Amino acid sequence: QPVTEEPSALAPPAAKPKSAVFYRHLRLDFPAIVRGEGSYLILDDGRRILDASGGAAVACIGHSDARVGEAIMSQIKSASYCATLLYTSTVCEQLCRLLVDSTNGQMARAYIVCSGSEAMEASLKLARQYFLEKTQPEPQRTHFIARHQSYHGNTLGALAVGGHKSRRLPYEPILSTNVSHVSPCYAYRGKKAGESDAEYVVRLADELDAEFQRVGPEKVCAFVAEPVVGGALGAVPSVPGYFKAIQAVCRKYGALFICDEVMCGMGRTGSLHAWQQEEGVFPDIQTYGKCLGGGYQPIAGILASHEIIDTISKGSGAFVTGHTYQGHPVSCAAALAVQHIVAEENLLANVSELGPYLGELLTKRLGDHPYVGDIRGRGFFWGIELVEDKATARPFPPKANVAMEIIDLGLKGADYSVALYPGSGTADGVSGDHVILAPMFNASRAEIETIAD
Numbered sequence: 001q002p003v004t005e006e007p008s009a010l011a012p013p014a015a016k017p018k019s020a021v022f023y024r025h026l027r028l029d030f031p032a033i034v035r036g037e038g039s040y041l042i043l044d045d046g047r048r049i050l051d052a053s054g055g056a057a058v059a060c061i062g063h064s065d066a067r068v069g070e071a072i073m074s075q076i077k078s079a080s081y082c083a084t085l086l087y088t089s090t091v092c093e094q095l096c097r098l099l100v101d102s103t104n105g106q107m108a109r110a111y112i113v114c115s116g117s118e119a120m121e122a123s124l125k126l127a128r129q130y131f132l133e134k135t136q137p138e139p140q141r142t143h144f145i146a147r148h149q150s151y152h153g154n155t156l157g158a159l160a161v162g163g164h165k166s167r168r169l170p171y172e173p174i175l176s177t178n179v180s181h182v183s184p185c186y187a188y189r190g191k192k193a194g195e196s197d198a199e200y201v202v203r204l205a206d207e208l209d210a211e212f213q214r215v216g217p218e219k220v221c222a223f224v225a226e227p228v229v230g231g232a233l234g235a236v237p238s239v240p241g242y243f244k245a246i247q248a249v250c251r252k253y254g255a256l257f258i259c260d261e262v263m264c265g266m267g268r269t270g271s272l273h274a275w276q277q278e279e280g281v282f283p284d285i286q287t288y289g290k291c292l293g294g295g296y297q298p299i300a301g302i303l304a305s306h307e308i309i310d311t312i313s314k315g316s317g318a319f320v321t322g323h324t325y326q327g328h329p330v331s332c333a334a335a336l337a338v339q340h341i342v343a344e345e346n347l348l349a350n351v352s353e354l355g356p357y358l359g360e361l362l363t364k365r366l367g368d369h370p371y372v373g374d375i376r377g378r379g380f381f382w383g384i385e386l387v388e389d390k391a392t393a394r395p396f397p398p399k400a401n402v403a404m405e406i407i408d409l410g411l412k413g414a415d416y417s418v419a420l421y422p423g424s425g426t427a428d429g430v431s432g433d434h435v436i437l438a439p440m441f442n443a444s445r446a447e448i449e450t451i452a453d
């Protein structure tokens with residue numbers, strides 16, 4: 001397998017200048033990406049990396065597809081910006097129509113922003129506004145229930161619903177107190193010995209029911225969860241029947257169900273929306289992000305149900321939020337081009353066909369490894385959980401930074417260079433380190449085999 005490219009062809013700078021950027025890690029010297037080619041990234045030191053995670057499960061049709069580039073340029077030449085207080089744009093209308101039509105009539109309208117965090121903020125605000133307008137003059141549904149070890153974005157409202165203790169900790173005093181958390185559906189660590197899936201589902205639904213009772217059912221605005229948990233736990237699908245049971249609890253108490261599909265949505269798990277694989281489950285509000293634009297432009301958004309849109313249309317008539325770059329026409333053009341490629345090339349069939357094959361290969365190669373506790377996933381979204389002790393599922397101490405070590409080894413491989421996505425375990429040992437694999441939707445069988453190798 002050729003994995004390096006002649007450095008001379010890339011003309012790297014003689015001495016790398018000190019970075020002017022500041023990301024999360026100020027002391028690390030990151031390699032720079034010179035260009036992308038389909039499933040590969042080419043770095044300034046000549047390395048050719050097989051991108052097995054598309055960053056944080058973002059890139060999905062491959063890097064640097066000229067067709068998306070043309071769509072972006074053509075949009076810039078025709079209409080480069082749209083002030084959404086006064087206008088809509090044809091391209092945003094087309095994208096939102098495509099999104100609404102993809103929900104089998106469940107959702108009424110779509111709203112486009114620049115990031116998953118903004119999408120989560122919009123979901124929380126929309127849920128609050130819905131109840132404000134529905135229950136006037138005495139609005140009291142102000143409480144959100146989410147799940148432990150969850151991540152729903154990095155802005156303060158999104159962090160407030162998130163259940164990731166270490167990410168919340170530095171901001172705790174300014175995060176909302178109207179949030180509480182219940183257990184996630186995390187079979188590897190959550191299911192008791194000898195417990196069936198059905199028994200586990202009943203136990204989790206009972207826990208949610210009890211939390212509604214504790215808070216006061218009339219105070220709960222919405223329950224927030226990811227259908228397949230991404231970065232916080234490492235590609236964890238729920239057991240069959242979980243979301244149906246959870247939805248039933250929400251409906252029983254008149255609360256909304258907000259489905260966060262920023263990471264697992266837009267085809268990543270084999271259907272355009274991950275909730276479409278949960279029988280009888282229909283969210284009231286849904287977020288989407290990463291694979292909508294496949295990384296070509298910053299774009300994300302939400303879909304809202306008919307009931308919510310009708311209530312606000314008949315009430316104030318306006319969704320009270322907004323951002324300068326919402327519904328950006330160039331981002332919409334990029335996302336439309338990506339979605340047309342996904343549809344025209346029938347890429348979700350490839351995800352559905354090769355996804356289980358990737359799972360099989362990982363299990364064959366790594367299932368017996370003493371440091372691999374669990375391998376789980378759906379479609380092209382797989383997580384490998386790493387443990388210090390396989391028998392007891394004891395995680396590595398977080399300071400060992402095991403996931404990051406593996407990512408590093410992948411990038412420096414002598415025979416292969418492969419990019420994976422890391423996730424650290426929690427300090428209290430409730431979840432372990434993991435590595436996420438999220439190949440391009442058009443990855444070939446041979447690329448899937450190389451990734452597993």
Ligand code: PLP
Pocket residue numbers: 056114115116117118120151152153154226230231260261262263264289300
């Ligand atoms: N929700 C989930 C489930 C995510 O995985 C993420 C990002 O990883 C977000 C929200 C926030 O999205 P963004 O990073 O685009 O703000």
